[in-house]
Amino acid sequence: MSQHSSGGPAALPAEFGFIGRIFRPLAGEGALDLRDDAAVVTPPPGRQMVMAVDAMVEGVHFLSDDPPDTIGRKLLRCNLSDLAAMDATPLGYLLTVARPPGYAEAWFADFAAGLHADQQTYNLGLLGGDTTSTTGPLVLSLTIVGHVASGCALQRCTARAGDGLWVSGTIGDGALGLLALRGQVADPNHVLAQRYRLPIPRLGLELHGIATAAMDVSDGLVQDAGHLARESGLDVDIDVDRIPLSDAARAAGPQWRETCLTGGDDYELLLAVPPDREEALERQGRRHGVPMTRIGRFTDAASTVGVVRLHDAQGGTVRVARPGWSHL
Amino acid sequence: MSQHSSGGPAALPAEFGFIGRIFRPLAGEGALDLRDDAAVVTPPPGRQMVMAVDAMVEGVHFLSDDPPDTIGRKLLRCNLSDLAAMDATPLGYLLTVARPPGYAEAWFADFAAGLHADQQTYNLGLLGGDTTSTTGPLVLSLTIVGHVASGCALQRCTARAGDGLWVSGTIGDGALGLLALRGQVADPNHVLAQRYRLPIPRLGLELHGIATAAMDVSDGLVQDAGHLARESGLDVDIDVDRIPLSDAARAAGPQWRETCLTGGDDYELLLAVPPDREEALERQGRRHGVPMTRIGRFTDAASTVGVVRLHDAQGGTVRVARPGWSHL
Numbered sequence A, B: 001m002s003q004h005s006s007g008g009p010a011a012l013p014a015e016f017g018f019i020g021r022i023f024r025p026l027a028g029e030g031a032l033d034l035r036d037d038a039a040v041v042t043p044p045p046g047r048q049m050v051m052a053v054d055a056m057v058e059g060v061h062f063l064s065d066d067p068p069d070t071i072g073r074k075l076l077r078c079n080l081s082d083l084a085a086m087d088a089t090p091l092g093y094l095l096t097v098a099r100p101p102g103y104a105e106a107w108f109a110d111f112a113a114g115l116h117a118d119q120q121t122y123n124l125g126l127l128g129g130d131t132t133s134t135t136g137p138l139v140l141s142l143t144i145v146g147h148v149a150s151g152c153a154l155q156r157c158t159a160r161a162g163d164g165l166w167v168s169g170t171i172g173d174g175a176l177g178l179l180a181l182r183g184q185v186a187d188p189n190h191v192l193a194q195r196y197r198l199p200i201p202r203l204g205l206e207l208h209g210i211a212t213a214a215m216d217v218s219d220g221l222v223q224d225a226g227h228l229a230r231e232s233g234l235d236v237d238i239d240v241d242r243i244p245l246s247d248a249a250r251a252a253g254p255q256w257r258e259t260c261l262t263g264g265d266d267y268e269l270l271l272a273v274p275p276d277r278e279e280a281l282e283r284q285g286r287r288h289g290v291p292m293t294r295i296g297r298f299t300d301a302a303s304t305v306g307v308v309r310l311h312d313a314q315g316g317t318v319r320v321a322r323p324g325w326s327h328l
Helices: A014-026 A068-085 A105-122 A173-181 A191-197 A221-231 A247-252 A254-262 A275-288 B014-026 B068-085 B105-122 B173-181 B191-197 B221-231 B247-252 B254-262 B275-288
Strands: A039-041 A047-057 A089-099 A125-133 A139-149 A164-168 A213-217 A234-239 A268-273 A292-300 A308-311 B039-041 B047-057 B089-099 B125-133 B139-149 B164-168 B213-217 B234-239 B268-273 B292-300 B308-311
Touching: A014 A105, A014 A125, A039 A089, A039 A125, A047 A068, A047 B089, A047 B139, A068 A089, A068 A105, A068 A139, A068 A213, A089 A105, A089 B047, A089 B139, A105 A125, A139 B047, A139 B089, A139 B139, A164 A221, A164 A275, A173 A191, A173 A247, A173 A254, A191 A247, A213 A221, A221 A234, A221 A254, A221 A268, A221 A308, A247 A254, A268 A275, A268 A292, A275 A292, B014 B105, B014 B125, B039 B089, B039 B125, B047 B068, B068 B089, B068 B105, B068 B139, B068 B213, B089 B105, B105 B125, B164 B221, B164 B275, B173 B191, B173 B247, B173 B254, B191 B247, B213 B221, B221 B234, B221 B254, B221 B268, B221 B308, B247 B254, B268 B275, B268 B292, B275 B292
Parallel strands: A047 B125, A089 A125, A125 B047, A234 A308, B089 B125, B234 B308
Antiparallel strands: A039 B047, A047 A139, A047 B039, A089 A139, A164 A268, A164 A292, A213 A268, A234 A292, B047 B139, B089 B139, B164 B268, B164 B292, B213 B268, B234 B292
């Protein structure tokens, strides 16, 4: 901090320059140029606000030598996937950065460039933030803000017995991508690594009136299907042979099937869809270029709710060692 | 993680129990019981949403042996102070916790009890959150959500030359409180330590139509007054003998005056108020039991904007070594 005295030019703390150089170019509508105490935003007429938050920690969710431009984008996209699961449209985000001494400004410039690219792709802007120092690993926290037609947010607790369990896109690429980056899985075209680093949030599918319930698959398909069933007071049957795999995941070999089912990092949508809305769902999928696959069906709960019964195409029982990820 | 197999009860990851025990009791309206992908909130008719975010890091903003019930409340109150500076009303908040191995669940139970108490005081609820593990210090990030009459949010950039610079409450107690906790300042009644640990956000003053610009004082009065002036394209004169000090701050002795002016952690409001609105401001202050003091006046900028000229009651120049805190 430079000397400050009466009558001299107003010295500014170091973080003002850092925020101005790195984050101000990301400021969106309502952010007041990141110069005020708070952002002011208004949902469009007839829309409610939708908000979620996720944190990522160096060494837990990413490595310090990961490409910095993908780290912020992944955090943003994971949050956007939560909006997608509510059938919501993005509006903006708030970001906190706990910055360790070892991260130079150039790292954050790349980090922000990644965010800037995704802001264009997904049509949103930075609404606010806070940068602080830490002696520990880099910690990022991102609050996503969107809007949804009033009363139309898709929830997890509203699936009904008889609804099909549907999933968007392909499952397992993210989990295999992490193994590919560790050299454990072949990934000649880097398709899997790319899916791990840059998931694709399934925004804009307009699923209100089609799906009865939804969530995004982040912690493993089997575990997350159990959440959807349990929150709705149901059980669910899954035919594991119907779970859609990408060509790259198939090429990795059948020994990785369980990883695909339980590995997480998919950021696809898991949907409950009544039989008479299946055509409408497939139509929406085709319109947006997103494959939609029915992989199972919700049933009345036998005793404990949230039981996931896995079987193969021949009806044989399939077992997995664990259904998904725990964060603690 | 317990063994999970087809047909067995659905095992839940460890963080589900933790979140359920510690954070679900804090869930507010629109939080969907913290069981869904995102929260859904609606501003009251004629109101816009106001949002801000702040992070706190163990060892930087608090110590691991600070009382856990005050740590979450301080973070919440710092954020509420940002809402107060926009003349906004609280609605809810989202919270991320990067949890080191050494923090037991009992610590978080106390942490949450503090938040619960403040939720009653300030009428808001938890809207969402994320808990993750970290190898480093505890990092907390809190996004505050409120609402304000449409078009009426107080900003920093709208002060006018001739407006008085006003401040709510008393200045310096928080900075002296930190020194008191370190044994450097006498604090026989623990008034200063209490102000440091639990600042009082100046919510509900209804300053639209009275103040032309506002911000909260968090990083030192002199520095923050400079921000308000600079954002408005002005300079500002401050009579340091008018800066309101508490009895406890006066008792600490005159050698701490500069600490009061520049130490930060005040969470009072800094307001630009035209001469013909001074009576209205004082009336609002009396109604809410918050002293309001004019400590200076905004002037046209001489050359560089944002210059803070400090003088005493006799007109003598006052110098300070640095105007406030930097976070990097």
